[in-house]
Amino acid sequence: MIRLSPFARLFYIGLWNFAYCDKGHLPDDALGLKLKILPADPVDADELLAEVMRNGRVSRVEAEGKTYLWMPSFGPWQKTDPRWKTRCPACAHQDSLILTKTPVSYAESHQSSALREENQREEKRTVITHALPSxxxxxxxxxxxxxxxxxxxxxxxxxxxxxxxxxxxxxxxxxxxxxxxxxxxxxxxxxxxxxxxxxxxxxxxxxxxxxxxxxxxxxxxxxxxxxxxxxxxxxxxxxxxxx
Ligand SMILES: [Zn+2]
Known part of the structure; x- marks a missing residue:
């Protein structure tokens, strides 16, 4: 397993607090999650999410055209409380949930210039590896x-x-x-x-x-x-x- 950078580790620890449900579903909102977990740090939300996804700790699932994040290792430790299910929008579509094959980050699927994107991603990676969390x-x-x-x-x-x-x-x-x-x-x-x-x-x-x-x-x-x-x-x- 690839080692997570310190920021990505903090991000992942923070994610546990924002799961919708005991299965580990989360909103597919890298920026929103980053703002809750690491509001003041100069790290890119999409890149943080991409890092924990490359690391296998978070996947993306889809149901009826909507995507959610999912922490696969979260569920097995949870004792399912049926009250949660009704509140989780992903669990509401439990039967049609599929793992998506979309690119790991939102940015990857929404950038027009592949080359420019690659350059930007290199820069972001540099920030993450050289900066340390305050x-x-x-x-x-x-x-x-x-x-x-x-x-x-x-x-x-x-x-x-x-x-x-x-x-x-x-x-x-x-x-x-x-x-x-x-x-x-x-x-x-x-x-x-x-x-x-x-x-x-x-x-x-x-x-x-x-x-x-x-x-x-x-x-x-x-x-x-x-x-x-x-x-x-x-x-x-x-x-x-x-x-
Ligand atoms: Zn759920």
């Missing part, structure tokens, strides 16, 4: 997963301070992991504010777990798996850089 973008992608949205500014300051001691992407991965676990198991009243949580370096704690009874169907398991993979890739990259 600490705030990394923070925001992770913050999407924190169920208690209070004192974002204080949390961001703590994040920046902690990022001097621990790699910011690794810290973001911890926040995603714990945020999803809190969301799945803990009443918001008992979930710590993120700034406090970071200040006490609580990522070394055990993950919060449900006391008893049925566990709410969540994205936690899938996220844990993906975050673990990111952390491994990150460690490999760092070893590669320092070697």
């Amino acid at each position: 600490a705030e973008s990394v923070f925001d992608a992770a913050y999407l997963h924190w169920p208690k949205k209070v004192e974002r500014k204080a949390a961001l300051e703590k994040f920046k301070a902690a990022a001097k001691r621990i790699d910011s992407e690794a810290l973001a991965a911890h926040i995603v992991r714990f945020g999803d676990a809190y969301a799945a198991t803990t009443d918001k009243r008992f979930t710590p504010a993120l700034g406090v949580w970071i200040g006490h370096e609580r990522w070394t704690d055990e993950l919060p777990s449900a006391q008893q009874g049925e566990r709410k169907p969540t994205r936690t398991d899938q996220n844990l798996d993906f975050v673990a993979q990111l952390a491994r890739e990150q460690a490999q990259q760092q070893r590669g850089l320092t070697a």
Whole structure:
């Protein structure tokens, strides 16, 4: 599997929050998603989407002339809740959904000059490979997963301070992991504010777990798996850089 650039990884982590349904359907709107997930970063939305599609993490499906994005590895971890189906426009056409063979990015199918497009895409790739996400973008992608949205500014300051001691992407991965676990198991009243949580370096704690009874169907398991993979890739990259 091709390695994702840091921006594409943040984008993919962010996508989980905007799925229509437990199957992992999303609106086919690269720009709209980019604006929600990485609003301030100078990266091209179509290129981000193309990257996660080349990587196999997102596909495009079609039903009755409308296209949707689909995260194939999202579904198997979800416990389907029938209430979601009615709200997902892709699931509404479940029987006629097909994988599309259209080009991976919207831009590819809508550019008139193939040559000019190729040049532009080269430029965009350069931006993505050489630029790094700001600490705030990394923070925001992770913050999407924190169920208690209070004192974002204080949390961001703590994040920046902690990022001097621990790699910011690794810290973001911890926040995603714990945020999803809190969301799945803990009443918001008992979930710590993120700034406090970071200040006490609580990522070394055990993950919060449900006391008893049925566990709410969540994205936690899938996220844990993906975050673990990111952390491994990150460690490999760092070893590669320092070697
Ligand atoms: Zn759906």
